[in-house]
Amino acid sequence: MPETTNILISGVGGQGVVLASEIISAAAMEAGHDVKQSEVHGMAQRGGSVVSHVRFGPRVFSPLVEPGTGHLLLSFEKSETLRWTGLLNPAEGVIVMNTQEIIPVTVSQGLSDYPHDAVERLREAGFRTIAIDALSLAKEAGTERAVNVVLIGAGSPFLRLDQDLLRKVISERVPPKYRDLNMRAFDLGLEASGG
Amino acid sequence: MPRMLLSGNEAIAWGFRDAGGHFAAAYPGTPSTEILEAIAPFPEVYAQWSPNEKAAFESAFGASLAGARVLVAMKHVGLNVAADPLFTSAYTGINGGMVIVSADDPSMHSSQNEQDNRNYAAFAKIPLLEPSDPQECYDFVGLGLEVSEKYDIPVLLRSETRLSHGKARVHTKEGRTEVPLREPDLRWDKYVMMPVNARPRRVDLAKRLSALAEFSESGGLNRLEFGDRKIGIITSGISYMYAKEVFPEASYLKLGMSYPFPEKLVRTFAEEILKAGGTIYIVEELDPFIEMKVKALGIPCRGKELIPEIGELSPEIIRRAIKGETYETKPVSGAPSRPPNLCPGCPHTSVFFQLNRLKANVFGDIGCYTLGALPPLSSIYTCICMGASVTNAFGFAKARGGDEAKRTVAVIGDSTFFHMGVPGLMEMVYNKGVNTLIVLDNRTTAMTGHQVHPGSGKTLKGEETVALLPEEIAKAMGVNHIQVIDPYDLRATREAIKGAMAHDGPSVLVTRRACVLLPEERKRWEALPKFVVVEDRCAGERCHLCLRLGCPAIFVFEGKARIDRTLCTSCSLCAQVCPKTYNAIFPENELSEVKDA
Numbered sequence: 001m002p003e004t005t006n007i008l009i010s011g012v013g014g015q016g017v018v019l020a021s022e023i024i025s026a027a028a029m030e031a032g033h034d035v036k037q038s039e040v041h042g043m044a045q046r047g048g049s050v051v052s053h054v055r056f057g058p059r060v061f062s063p064l065v066e067p068g069t070g071h072l073l074l075s076f077e078k079s080e081t082l083r084w085t086g087l088l089n090p091a092e093g094v095i096v097m098n099t100q101e102i103i104p105v106t107v108s109q110g111l112s113d114y115p116h117d118a119v120e121r122l123r124e125a126g127f128r129t130i131a132i133d134a135l136s137l138a139k140e141a142g143t144e145r146a147v148n149v150v151l152i153g154a155g156s157p158f159l160r161l162d163q164d165l166l167r168k169v170i171s172e173r174v175p176p177k178y179r180d181l182n183m184r185a186f187d188l189g190l191e192a193s194g195g
Numbered sequence: 196m197p198r199m200l201l202s203g204n205e206a207i208a209w210g211f212r213d214a215g216g217h218f219a220a221a222y223p224g225t226p227s228t229e230i231l232e233a234i235a236p237f238p239e240v241y242a243q244w245s246p247n248e249k250a251a252f253e254s255a256f257g258a259s260l261a262g263a264r265v266l267v268a269m270k271h272v273g274l275n276v277a278a279d280p281l282f283t284s285a286y287t288g289i290n291g292g293m294v295i296v297s298a299d300d301p302s303m304h305s306s307q308n309e310q311d312n313r314n315y316a317a318f319a320k321i322p323l324l325e326p327s328d329p330q331e332c333y334d335f336v337g338l339g340l341e342v343s344e345k346y347d348i349p350v351l352l353r354s355e356t357r358l359s360h361g362k363a364r365v366h367t368k369e370g371r372t373e374v375p376l377r378e379p380d381l382r383w384d385k386y387v388m389m390p391v392n393a394r395p396r397r398v399d400l401a402k403r404l405s406a407l408a409e410f411s412e413s414g415g416l417n418r419l420e421f422g423d424r425k426i427g428i429i430t431s432g433i434s435y436m437y438a439k440e441v442f443p444e445a446s447y448l449k450l451g452m453s454y455p456f457p458e459k460l461v462r463t464f465a466e467e468i469l470k471a472g473g474t475i476y477i478v479e480e481l482d483p484f485i486e487m488k489v490k491a492l493g494i495p496c497r498g499k500e501l502i503p504e505i506g507e508l509s510p511e512i513i514r515r516a517i518k519g520e521t522y523e524t525k526p527v528s529g530a531p532s533r534p535p536n537l538c539p540g541c542p543h544t545s546v547f548f549q550l551n552r553l554k555a556n557v558f559g560d561i562g563c564y565t566l567g568a569l570p571p572l573s574s575i576y577t578c579i580c581m582g583a584s585v586t587n588a589f590g591f592a593k594a595r596g597g598d599e600a601k602r603t604v605a606v607i608g609d610s611t612f613f614h615m616g617v618p619g620l621m622e623m624v625y626n627k628g629v630n631t632l633i634v635l636d637n638r639t640t641a642m643t644g645h646q647v648h649p650g651s652g653k654t655l656k657g658e659e660t661v662a663l664l665p666e667e668i669a670k671a672m673g674v675n676h677i678q679v680i681d682p683y684d685l686r687a688t689r690e691a692i693k694g695a696m697a698h699d700g701p702s703v704l705v706t707r708r709a710c711v712l713l714p715e716e717r718k719r720w721e722a723l724p725k726f727v728v729v730e731d732r733c734a735g736e737r738c739h740l741c742l743r744l745g746c747p748a749i750f751v752f753e754g755k756a757r758i759d760r761t762l763c764t765s766c767s768l769c770a771q772v773c774p775k776t777y778n779a780i781f782p783e784n785e786l787s788e789v790k791d792a
Contacts, residue, residue, distance in 0.1 A: 037362040040304045048535035062440035063361040068522030086526030104533040108750040112531040125527045
């Protein structure tokens, strides 16, 4: 039986993590997979740390990715990438991350330090890490709001899903006048990650 | 069959619509909120936000007597509020089918406790359905309505966070089955629960329960799945999925209806497993609800001695508990703690900033504003349940008396005020309280994702309706000291709080400013110039007063304050806080004038 694909999408509440997960889940379903997706709503979303789990394959039971089994961590914020590394498969897990920094209040209050060198730490630990400036690429595509589509594009070579299917699902979910902009965002992300 | 990617909550909504549901009511609460939001667009179903769960339950019950198929949804603690009608509705029974959805929150992702509401089914003596995935959420709502009508009893359908918010493929029916309203049922001997009627209804309830126990054995909701007989797992709800992930080959007794308890099925399952020399495990989240009943049958099994009773389960926890194994991991440390916080420009910020500086005894309530308890605002000392701020503050002030009573303040959101704050205010006025009530009126139910409420002037279906004002309610209750202010005015906020605290009698302060996340507000502030710190004017570590707002947009760079443009909502509070001697924060369009000066 082919194994289940385990994807994690992390970021800060309000960044569009949930929407990105829904796009990936919808594409997986269109590809004929059984799909489970899970994240937490409510208080956690008020600027807090957010992670969404997406699992797909022939038959998926649990909606949660077990620690040590994730195939891809798609991260919307630099420091948030570190938080979820324990969920990745230590040998095969790939990280595609945004280098954007959103400083938590605990750091501005002097209660903790911000890991500006997160990318280096991840590479030192041996994770294949692709770091891109998704915010700039989104601006280049036409709006900061396209950050999540840039990141889906960047992560697409590792999603084990057909890229045209992802493009199709994104197109269906955005207003027609933003379709081209989002396709550009997807391609810029894909290009930046070397896909 | 059409298939869709649905969350458990959305699947419940579709299940209700397709099963001919007529009337749905709820008060928003994570993780249940999306059920009514998903029902609202269906033209075939009447749907409403009620002021609280008790009102929602009772309205739905009334609609059931009118012959409608009804659904009432709430988070776990909401059922505490609706518990009064719940218990008696088991005695009376219903007319049109009634499904009560309780969405529990193990691990308290967005709740004040993690009570296991399966206990309510046994406590109130009503059948309990426990779906394991969104498909079963969809199917069980229709089944629940049928069971409710057939056995004349409301049915509790229990979901939880990972099921309510988890998405999966759902195969739906080819559309809605229209079910006509039943004839109204107003038999006084069935619904007037005075002793002469309640006593026979109690006996009748016992009869209905024993019929339901038979259904629990043979109705198909409880399923034997024999595989490897060395491991026999009795489980329900989402725990079934976690267990299947870890033990795909094991034998299962999957309980879709765990109350009334299917004793015969459990005995059959246990005999098979024990005969083969296997071990029986009870895998369930939170309380040993199933385990206690299995043990009461004298069946040897392993449950809470292995599986934690606290917090949500996961495949990892079950793997470690039963197999003693985990997968290898390689965590990289260094992520700073990132607790949730009030948003940049949150209109509650200035109120907490000033309450902290005025050293008030602040009693909090349920909503985003509970985050005012966290540093640096650090100004709330309690958060118990909906509406408790008002009455907790009243009691505290009453017991202390004197100046301390006057320094006692309750803070409550507008939606929470309408939910359960109003009777508290009555308590405060009637029993001669001297404390202050601040209604943080951000014009919406913000925490759960901006639902309308009795102060909005709109219904869930988007119709125009009356808009209640907290200050007018306070006035009608006889409060003399009432003030309404804009919390974006930092000085006015301070003066108003001081004035209310000084007043010798109950006082009500309404701080009115719409939540920055509301679409119309977003449009307003997105058009405004962002605020910036003039670096050479910022006093840096000698001051850092602006950091005490706890605004996520303000951070320190090389000792000086800086504002993240992408987060700033131009509320101007930081510029108001910045001492006149430094005068370092301005809207960016005024910057050139400042630099020239």
